[in-house]
Amino acid sequence: MKLSGWGRYPVHTTALCRPRTPEALQAELADGPVIARGNGRAYGDSAVAQGRTVQMRHFSHMISFDDATGVLVAEAGVLLGDVITAFLSRGWFPPVTPGTKFVTLGGMIAADVHGKNHHKDGSFGSFVDWIELMGPDGVIKRCSPRRNKELFEWTLGGMGLTGVILRAAIRLRPVESAWIRQTTRALPNLEAAIEAFEAADEATYSVAWIDCLSKGDQLGRSLLMLGEHAAGDDLKKSRKKRPFEVPVKSKRTIPFDAPGLALNRFTVRAFNRLYYWNGTRKAGTTLVDWDSYFYPLDAILGWNRIYGRRGFMQFQCALPLETSAEGLKALLEATSAAGAGSFLAVLKRFGAQESRFSFPMAGYTLALDFPVNRTTLQLMERLDAITLAHQGRFYLAKDSRMSAQTLRSSDTRVSDFEAMRAAGGLPARFHSKQSERLSL
Amino acid sequence: MSKGAVLILGATSDIGLAVAHRFAGLGHPVQLAARDAAGLEATRTDMALRHNVEVTTHAFDALALESHAGFIDALPELPRIAVCAVGLMGEQSENEADMERAVRVMRSNYEGPASIFGHLANRFAARGSGALVGISSVAGLRGRATNYIYGSAKAGFTAYLSGLRNRLAGEGVHVLTVLPGFVATRMTEDLELPEKLTAEPEEVADAIEAALRKGRNIIYVRKIWWGIMTIICNIPERIFKGMKI
Structure with missing residues (x-):
């Protein structure tokens, strides 16, 4: 197929x-x-x-849960969304989550995913107590930071290339409610955005939506969204009794492939202006339910179809702290100059991370997506080059087109992995x- | 008020499993029944963890007719809803060549399900409430060369359900007939099925739950199957017999 x-x-x-x-x-x-x-x-x-x-997906049994420690043992095919459905009402939430809940635990470990709390808590791997991995000989090995340590470390972020993850024990985090206290700040350009990230080091969650078509003084204007798990006391009286209940939302589905022209620089520019303006207007603190906060796109099933039949690509790199300001500026300038509108552009501060093959490193990460065409393919080559020039590296879970040479130039760990x-x-x-x- | 228990016959099947999850998710206690009750242990743990409801497992052999009454007696409570997802398709060519196999397919899809539903129907009627959900098949609407052993047994089951519904209509017992069309399950894993006509087991489960809520009698899961089967059932026999479908 x-x-x-x-x-x-x-x-x-x-x-x-x-x-x-x-x-x-x-x-x-x-x-x-x-x-x-x-x-x-x-x-x-x-x-x-x-x-x-x-x-x-058939390996999808939950095996045990410890109410005292929050340790869940489950098979690799269990969906993150099912973990939330099962345990949020009992006061537990995933310790790290990517931008969609439709991922499996095995996939999260293989890509060693990060979330909006990376600067504080690190990647998903920090919350994995052990895994069971089927090796090339079909033998299943328990791997943890103590047992088969190296294999454990290589498997986090190893993209499924060390074996098949069958089961894992992961530590959930206790929460008091299903709500997030979100503070939004509008920032006029990239310098202001970076300054705001550095000042927001204490926030549990932080992420910025970035207008990648803005230019000049406004290059990199952003909406920074900070979040904290709301305590019971933060909720309105009517919600306090049932802190884990949120209103049911309807799901929308993209029923067909949008024509290739639906997203172009004009529509994206118009959208970005509106979105930024709306963000400035609504800046301040509000309570948002977990699903809208962490997974806004999950509410639109099949959103990948808005890019049309030819599909789309993500570009995501991480830059070290020292070169971040300059590197991000160059990346955004190249994107803006190409006029290739990225509908979703996300900026995020990473904390320090020591790992064998995982993506995050102390600094900033920028994620952009583009419809597949000749212009954007050329643009992505340029973005690769800018990333390399600033000692950055690339996220394999997003990559669909990078060359072996680019990867090797970006990361000395590749030869060890090989x-x-x-x-x-x-x-x-x-x-x-x-x-x-x-x-x- | 606690919710009534839901009995799933054929709980190791993908559809049975999906229906069990659907009702457990709504807070119903679930009784899982299959030939291999030990094999249901992982499912029981999983379901209880996910949905925080009571889940029990029970050995049930659809073909051991003499055991059916005792099987019901041994359940923790008489269920509020019973769903029969028992079924066996087999390979048509083998079913044609080997009558023992053919009879096994007929018994698994008709005799066994009809027997256990007969027992349950009597007890539900005595209680004056309950719902029986029979998962039958569009294959039972018209016999075709490629699938008529399975299809004829499902035709029998569909007619049986229709009769039960008629009999129990005044007794407070509802009977729902489900004709799912293609479903992506273990049974059809090796077949190349057209995507638009093929439902996921979860869709079948959602459709069953909704149909029970609305008191529907006969449902297709994907509506397109109603159209397809209307056409297939209306082709004159003298033309139909020469067709390859």
């Missing part, structure tokens, strides 16, 4: 197998190289393999279209 990531680009032909038991999975591994796939939310070709791709794979006999059992493209 034809399969792609969330960006619907590139599309490859692969056989999708859906094992239901570890034995069936072992049989698949014995037949030659595969890649595990969760819910297909990586944007590019991380979870699509030449030959066979292993769909892990050596680890070779030593373990992993390339013969685990590969993806991405790992082939990037020679991992």
